[in-house]
Amino acid sequence: MQRxxxxxxAAALLGAIPLNSALSAEAAPVPASSVPDASAxxxxxxxxxxxxxxxxDRIIEMNVCTRPFRLQGPRIESERIGxxxxxxxxxxxxxxxxxxxGSGQIAVEMAKAHGRRELAVIGCGAIGLTTAxxxxxxxxxxxxxxxxxxxxxxxxxATGSFTPxxxxxxAQFAPDxxxxxxxxxRHSFRRFQSYLGVGGNPIEWRDMYSLSDVPFGSPxxxxxxxxxxxxxxxxxMLRDITPRTVTVSSHPFPVPYVQRRPALxxxxxxxxxxxMAEFFANGGVIxxxxxxxxxxxxxxxxxxxxxxxxxxxxxxLADDSIIPVRxxxxxxxxxxxxxxxxFYGGRRVSVYPRRDGLLVQxxxxxxxxxxxEALDSEESISAVQRLGEIVAMMRSTxxxxxxxxxxx
Ligand SMILES: Cc1cc2nc3c(=O)[nH]c(=O)nc-3n(C[C@H](O)[C@H](O)[C@H](O)COP(=O)(O)OP(=O)(O)OC[C@H]3O[C@@H](n4cnc5c(N)ncnc54)[C@H](O)[C@@H]3O)c2cc1C
Numbered sequence: 001m002q003r004x005x006x007x008x009x010a011a012a013l014l015g016a017i018p019l020n021s022a023l024s025a026e027a028a029p030v031p032a033s034s035v036p037d038a039s040a041x042x043x044x045x046x047x048x049x050x051x052x053x054x055x056x057d058r059i060i061e062m063n064v065c066t067r068p069f070r071l072q073g074p075r076i077e078s079e080r081i082g083x084x085x086x087x088x089x090x091x092x093x094x095x096x097x098x099x100x101x102g103s104g105q106i107a108v109e110m111a112k113a114h115g116r117r118e119l120a121v122i123g124c125g126a127i128g129l130t131t132a133x134x135x136x137x138x139x140x141x142x143x144x145x146x147x148x149x150x151x152x153x154x155x156x157x158a159t160g161s162f163t164p165x166x167x168x169x170x171a172q173f174a175p176d177x178x179x180x181x182x183x184x185x186r187h188s189f190r191r192f193q194s195y196l197g198v199g200g201n202p203i204e205w206r207d208m209y210s211l212s213d214v215p216f217g218s219p220x221x222x223x224x225x226x227x228x229x230x231x232x233x234x235x236x237m238l239r240d241i242t243p244r245t246v247t248v249s250s251h252p253f254p255v256p257y258v259q260r261r262p263a264l265x266x267x268x269x270x271x272x273x274x275x276m277a278e279f280f281a282n283g284g285v286i287x288x289x290x291x292x293x294x295x296x297x298x299x300x301x302x303x304x305x306x307x308x309x310x311x312x313x314x315x316x317l318a319d320d321s322i323i324p325v326r327x328x329x330x331x332x333x334x335x336x337x338x339x340x341x342x343f344y345g346g347r348r349v350s351v352y353p354r355r356d357g358l359l360v361q362x363x364x365x366x367x368x369x370x371x372x373e374a375l376d377s378e379e380s381i382s383a384v385q386r387l388g389e390i391v392a393m394m395r396s397t398x399x400x401x402x403x404x405x406x407x408x
Contacts, residue, residue: 025175029401040079047207050337052351052358054388055383060357061331061336063157064375066324068311069093071228073169073177075313075321076103078110083296087306089127090313092324094127094166097158097266100353102184103193104131107306108138116304117141124286124307125149125155129275131306136282144279145289145300147312150272158255159329160354161208161360162192167325182237189241192264205230205262206353207250209342210255211390216247227368241363249405255344263341269356286334291316328364330380331357349386360384 070091078087089107094101108131111119117140121132124146133140150156164185169177210216234242242301245261279286291297294317297305307313314322334357343350345363352359364376364381 018354019251030218035370046248046252047250047396049079049323049340050335052332052387052391053335054332054351054358054360056384057379058332059330059384060333062328062377062380064122064326064328064373065157066156066311066326066373067094067373068313069167069168069323070321071170071323072173072321073181074103075179075319076106076110078113081155081294082301083303084297085111085304086297087111088305088313089131089306089308090123090310092127092310093168093325094327095164095168096155096310097160097268098162098164098166098183098189099168100126100130101134102187103127103135103194105187106180106184107131108134108140111135111304111306112140112305114139116302118302118304120145120300120302120305121308122291122300122305123153123310123312124145124150125153125310126158126306127155127310128306128308129272129279131308132279132284133282133308134286141225142279142282142284143302144284144286145291146286147288147290149286149288150194150276151269155271156268157327157329158268159327159352159359160266160268161352162186162189162266165231165233168233169231169233171197174231174233178231178233178234178237181233184237185234186241188239189264195274195300198274199344200267200270200274201355202267202274204267206265206267206352207260207340208263208352209251209253209340210245210259210261211253211255211342211346212259212345213255213346213372215257216259225368252395253342254390254395255346261347265352265354267355270370283320293318326364326367326370328362328379330360330384332360332384334358344390347386347390349383349390351387356402360387 068091074091075088078085087107089103092103104127118141119135119142121128121142123146124144127290128144128146132144135142168181192203202377243262245259248258248260251258261360309316311322312323313319334355338353342353348363350361359384360380363381
């Protein structure tokens, strides 16, 4: 895409997205395509939706963690620290899973330029694991050093959907970052497709609905927000590879306006397990090691290191360009028959049909620049209650639970 067009798009977008949107960027709906085609009637028709059982007693897990956001986008660059060549690969905001493969590819290319066959990766989250796998595939011998490993890393507490432009860069810095972002997003998107149809469904496409009380695209009142404006990079630059959004006229939801779009979901439990298994199968080793500050790079045996410490980089490198953006989720007992999710900005709640539990997210005020990892259980309980109220108002879609439960 031409830089000029991107700038135009970004400017238009700034006008379109309120600074304090009730939906987080992760949940922002994409406008319906106006291009008619032969399959449009199939996409916009109604479908039988299994009822979501949403009540607080079904909560099996609540989690809170911080997105490592940088106004200028992730830090992917080389630095000489003592006698080590360190390639930084951190600061992926709300898009760490989504951009992981492409970001790892760029970092590994930089590391390879130092000419060593042995590589250390610091960190075992979404970025560290995928970077390590990319390096192995490039023929390097990789050791991961990390304070924590899955399931105890922040990445494990994410929503788990392909949201490549969620709090990844501010609109101000987007023009400089757009090209690199596009490379990372396209590479990652393609890589994810290779995990479709794999046992355990680590990655799958699921329908997500956007619910609204007002027509999509209606101007919303501007409200003060400490957050910067974000560019709609996915909408601007990935249009040719991502599915379009369609308006659904016949649906069971208790709102007048509904759109539907397939979303790429990560079953983080299974997906992480698979990545770890691949890493070990390729001869990888994981060492438990907590670095206190920059001097500890000298304690790493390998001369070339990729630093994938996520939010941990803020303390490790005294890098206060990393802004914490708090996020809290709750998981409900899995319902394999539920194969759709939705976000409803008006009620500040979204639900994702993950295999490892229905994931409920509330959009809370005050998350930006908030590093509190203290769990606010009321926040999640009230989100589940709001979800239950919405489900209770949904019209029956003729979905037959008994039929769904009976063996094939
Ligand atoms: C609520 C929420 C929802 C999200 N949803 C999505 C989503 O749907 N899609 C998406 O793409 N992204 C999402 N994200 C963002 C995503 O989770 C992050 O971008 C991603 O987890 C960053 O991964 P990471 O590997 O850089 O960091 P981490 O997962 O934090 O991993 C860092 C690793 O470094 C290690 N480490 C840190 N400091 C040190 C140290 N000093 N010494 C040794 N080891 C250290 C840690 O132990 C860990 O192993 C979400 C985030 C939040 C908070």
